[in-house]
Amino acid sequence: xxxxxxxxxxxxxxxxxxxxxxxxxxxxxxxxxxxxxxxxxxxxxxxxxxxxxxxxxxxxxxxxxxxxxxxxxxxxxxxxxxxxxxxxxxxxxxxxxxxxxxxxxxxxxxxxxxxxxxxxxxxxxxxxxxxxxxxxxxxxxxxxxxxxxxxxxxxxxxxxxxxxxxxxxxxxxxxxxxxxxxxxxxxxxxxxxxxxxxxxxxxxxxxxxxxxxxxxxxxxxxxxxxxxxxxxxxxxxxxxxxxxxxxxxxxxxxxxxxxxxxxxxxxxxxxxxxxxxxxxxxxxxxxxxxxxxxxxxxxxxxxxxxxxxxxxxxxxxxxxxxxxxxxxxxx
Numbered sequence: 001x002x003x004x005x006x007x008x009x010x011x012x013x014x015x016x017x018x019x020x021x022x023x024x025x026x027x028x029x030x031x032x033x034x035x036x037x038x039x040x041x042x043x044x045x046x047x048x049x050x051x052x053x054x055x056x057x058x059x060x061x062x063x064x065x066x067x068x069x070x071x072x073x074x075x076x077x078x079x080x081x082x083x084x085x086x087x088x089x090x091x092x093x094x095x096x097x098x099x100x101x102x103x104x105x106x107x108x109x110x111x112x113x114x115x116x117x118x119x120x121x122x123x124x125x126x127x128x129x130x131x132x133x134x135x136x137x138x139x140x141x142x143x144x145x146x147x148x149x150x151x152x153x154x155x156x157x158x159x160x161x162x163x164x165x166x167x168x169x170x171x172x173x174x175x176x177x178x179x180x181x182x183x184x185x186x187x188x189x190x191x192x193x194x195x196x197x198x199x200x201x202x203x204x205x206x207x208x209x210x211x212x213x214x215x216x217x218x219x220x221x222x223x224x225x226x227x228x229x230x231x232x233x234x235x236x237x238x239x240x241x242x243x244x245x246x247x248x249x250x251x252x253x254x255x256x257x258x259x260x261x262x263x264x265x266x267x268x269x270x271x272x273x274x275x276x277x278x279x280x281x282x283x284x285x286x287x288x289x290x291x292x293x294x295x296x297x298x299x300x301x302x303x304x305x306x307x308x309x310x311x312x313x314x315x316x317x318x319x320x321x322x323x324x325x326x327x328x329x330x331x
Contacts, residue, residue: 001032002103004090005080007073008050009040009324013217014094015049023055025098029107036083038076041066043325059083071328073161074177074186081176089171093162096120099210106165106209114199115166115191117159120206120213122289128219131301132308134289136226139244140233141288149191149203157195158203161187162213170199184321184330185232223308228321230312241309248302252282255295 004022008015019035026033035056039047041063050058059079066075077091088110090103110116122137124130144158164187174193183189195201206212216222234241255278262271279294286293315321319331 001034001086002026002029002088002090003081003084003086004033004035004092005038005077005084006035006056006092006094007038007040007076007080008042008046008094009073009076010042010044010046011094012042012044012046012049015046015053017097018092018094019050019053019056021098022092023053024100025103028100029103031088031107032086034084034086036080038080040073040076057083069182069329071182071184071330072186072323074181074183077177077186078181081171087168089164089166089168091161091164091166093213095215096162096211096213099212102210106204106211109202109204110165112200113202114170115159115164115194116202116204117161117165117187117191118163118204118206118209118211119160120162120211123212123214124290125214125217126219127297127300128304129214129216129222130290130293131297132222132226132304133215134286134293134297135248135301135305136230136308137289138286139241143233143235144203146203146205149201152195152200155195157188157191157201159187159191159201160203162215163206163211164190166190166194170194173197174199184228184328188233223304223311224322226308227311227315228323230308231316238309238313242306245302245306245309248298249306252278252295252299252302256299259295 004026006018022035037050037056037058039050039058039060041061047058047060050056061076061079081089106116106118122133124133144156148154148156149158174197177186179193180186180189191201216225230241231238255274259271259275262274275295282295282298283293316331319329321328321330
């Protein structure tokens with residue numbers, strides 16, 4: 001049996017889309033299944049909307065239950081696990097949308113694997129998302145190469161908490177999310193524990209499996225979300241992030257200098273040509289994360305990246321991060 005655990009906090013916009021797509025994928029998986037929604041002290045109508053789906057068991061956590069040292073969705077995931085019965089656990093974020101046969105296809109890859117994570121194909125609903133997100137995911141691809149993550153002999157481990165499949169006995173053996181209750185990057189830490197204990201880890205791209213997600217719905221939540229995660233994802237190497245952001249910014253500014261210099265001379269055809277060539281260059285660099293990535297995207301994205309890096313460094317220097325109305329002590 002597959003037990004799908006979906007933690008939700010203030011996700012009223014995602015409840016219906018997530019659960020209906022999840023049910024269809026589970027029905028087509030060929031496995032027995034159950035769905036457990038854990039409402040994490042939402043202040044909106046998440047709980048009431050989730051209760052409207054009779055195929056889902058809905059649990060509610062009060063703010064007073066969290067206690068000291070609990071970070072993010074870790075407690076919600078533990079409560080969902082405790083209420084589950086399946087030998088396979090699926091941890092799924094509310095912003096993920098599964099295609100009808102995505103689970104069936106992923107389960108074929110799950111054979112002989114102890115933990116499988118999928119990085120969903122990202123959906124960008126605004127120019128801000130389309131500019132910053134590809135730049136961050138490109139960097140993460142360099143820091144956590146899939147070939148190394150999937151190599152049992154490499155110490156590199158990573159996962160995306162938006163979609164994780166794990167065998168129940170393995171999850172229990174590594175201590176469940178209780179062992180990482182105070183971790184901001186709970187997905188990466190879980191993957192590290194799984195791999196360190198000799199279990200097989202597999203990390204996949206979601207595009208091939210029809211798994212998509214829109215992580216953030218406005219500029220403020222995107223900045224806060226990545227500020228919470230960026231410094232630990234860089235493993236504290238802020239200089240590396242600074243170099244990456246400045247390199248992309250200088251490249252994009254070089255494109256604008258050449259474009260504008262031709263335009264000011266009245267050579268508009270050359271100006272358009274330079275702009276086009278720089279856009280093709282950036283599209284080639286970021287094509288795995290964005291179909292069309294132009295010089296404009298690169299300029300905005302690198303500027304946003306540097307701001308998020310500064311904000312993340314500032315948060316971790318003071319020892320506190322903020323997310324969804326909560327403040328967590330870190331470091």
